[in-house]
Amino acid sequence: MTGSRGKETIVAATETAGTTRRDFLYIATGAMGAVGAAALVWPFISQLQPDASVLALSSTEVDLSQVAEGQMVTVKWRGKPVFVWNRTEKDIAEAKGVQLTALLDPIARNANLAADAPATDENRAGEGHEKWLVVIGICTHLGCVPIGHSGEYDGWFCPCHGSEYDTAGRVRRGPAPTNLEVPPYKFVSDTKISIG
C-alpha cells in the first residue's frame, strides 16, 4: 500500500504516511468491481448446464414382456442408449463364475446401491430379477456404444478402442476404466421397469 507515494503525500498531506484514505477507496472500488464482474459472469457460465427441458426428459419406461430370452434391446434415456438384456442361464452362470479379484473394476457402479458395493453379479443385475441386466450403453472409456453379444467375454466389445465387457457389463479389458453404469431404475411390475 505504499506505491506512488511521492505525489500522494503531497495531495493528501493530512493522511498518515503508510496507508491513505485513497488506498482504501481504491481497494473498496476494486473489490466492488470484482464482485460485480463475477455476478455478471456467472449467468454466462451457468447457461451451459443442462437446461430444464433436458432435465424434464429424465424417465423412461420399458415393457420387458417384449424381450425374448437371450435378447438385448436398446432404449433411449436422457439421450443415451440403455441396454436391457434378458440373460440366459449360461450368461448368468458365466458372470457368477468370475472372482472379484479377476475384475479390473471391483465396484458395482449401480446407481441403486451404495457407491462402494462390490461388483458381484447380484449387485449388477436387477434386484430380485437376476436374468435382467440394465446398463447404460456407453463405453466408460470415451463414450462409444459397445456392440452386444460380442468380444471374448460374451458381453460387449467397443469398436472404438477395443474395450471388452462381460455378461454382467463389467469391464474385462481396457482402456475403459470402469464397469458399464447401471442407471437408477426400478421394477414397476414383473414385466415393466422405469428408468430414471
Added chain:
Amino acid sequence: MSGHSTFEPKHPALKWFESRLPLVGLIHSSFVAYPTPRNLNYWWTFGGILSLMLVCQILSGVVLVMHYTPHITLAFDSVEHIMRDVSYGWLIRYIHSNGASMFFIAVYIHMFRGLYYGSYKAPREVLWILGCIIYLLMMATAFMGYVLPWGQMSFWGATVITNLFSAFPVVGPTIVEWLWGGFSVDNATLNRFFSLHYLLPFMIAGVVVLHVWALHVVGQNNPTGVEPKSAKDTVPFTPYATIKDAFGMVCFLIFFAWFLFYIPNYLGHADNYIPANPLVTPAHIVPEWYYLPFYAMLRAVPDKLGGVLTMFGAIIVLFFVPWLDTSKVRSGVYRPLFKQFFWIWIAVCIGLGWLGSKPAEGGYVIAGRILTIYYFAHFLIILPLLGLFEKPKAVPASITEAVLGKNKGAAPASAGVSAPQTKG
C-alpha cells in the same frame, strides 16, 4: 532495422487523412517497405498462404451459414440441401471442407519450417507461442466445424473428444455435462458448437494480428539463422516478398483445386454421409487426418487419464521448445546432428499419423507406444542434449556472405569467421 523507404503522402486529401489516422503508412511500412531477409526460400511463403486460407475459410463459412440450419433434426438435411439445391452450394461446401485440410497442411509445413530453422529461438519466443495458440484455436475450430453436418462421424467424433475431459478426476464428468448442455451430445451441443465455430476464426484472426505484429518487431528469421546486419542483407517486402508469396499462393491453390475438383471427398469419411445415430457407433471411427498423430498417442497409453494427458502434453510441449533447445546456433542448416534428428522426428510424426488411422490392436499399439515415447524424447531429451554436445558448422558472418560468397559479401563487422559458406 530501418525500412528501405518511408511513406510520404502527396495528395492533400491523403495527407489530411494520414495525419488523423496513419493507416496507409502502417500498411506501407509493414507490407511494402518492410525489410525482409534477401535469402528467404519457399518455406517462408507459408505464412502468407496461411493468411489466405484463413480468409478463404471465413468467406466460404459465412456463405454456408446462409443456408445451414443448426438443429439436430435439420442440420444433416440442410447440408444435403446445400450440396444439391443451392446454386454452387457443392463448391462452397467443398471449398470449406477441403480448405480446412489445406489450412492444416500449410500450418504443419509452417511449423516444421520454424522447427528446422530455429525460428522459435530468442528473440522470437513470443512469436512462436502466439503461433502455437493459433494452432490450438485452429484445432478447436476444425473439431467443432466437423460436428455441424451432424453425420455419424460428426456425432461420434464429438462424443469421443468431449469425453476426453471426463478423464480428469472429480470435475471431469461435470465439465463434460456442461460442454454438452445435457447428458449426451445433443441439440444443445450442436448449437453451442455452431456458435463457437463461427466465433473462433475471428479470434484466430485477432491472434494472427498479434503474431504478425510480433514478427514485425523482431524481424523474420531466414535460412541461415543469422540476423540481418546491414541494409545489404535485406530487400523491401514489395516487390520481392509480395511476388514470391503470390507465386507460392498460386501453386498452393492449384494443389487445393486438385483436391477440390477431382477428389473432394478423399480426406473425408463415407460414414459422415449417414445421419447421426446416438444409438449406434460406426465400426471404425477415426478423426480427421490432422488429428491422427495425437489420436495414436491417446490410444498408445493403456490408461484413460494417462492417454488424455499424453495427448495434450504433445501440444503443450511445443510451447516450451524455445527453452528446450539449448543450441547457440539457430538454423538447422549448420547443425549436422540436429538435422538428422529433425528428419527422424518428422518421420515419427508421420508414422504416428498412419498408426492413428489403424485399429487399436496388436502391433499397431506397440508401435504407437514406441513412437509416442520418441516424440517426447525428441523434445525433452534430444533437443536439450544436442545443444550441449553437438559441434555446429561455422555460421556465415552475414546473410549476404551466405548468398554471394565470402569475397563479395563480407560485411564490415564480420572478421573472424573462416570457410566461406553457401546457402544450405
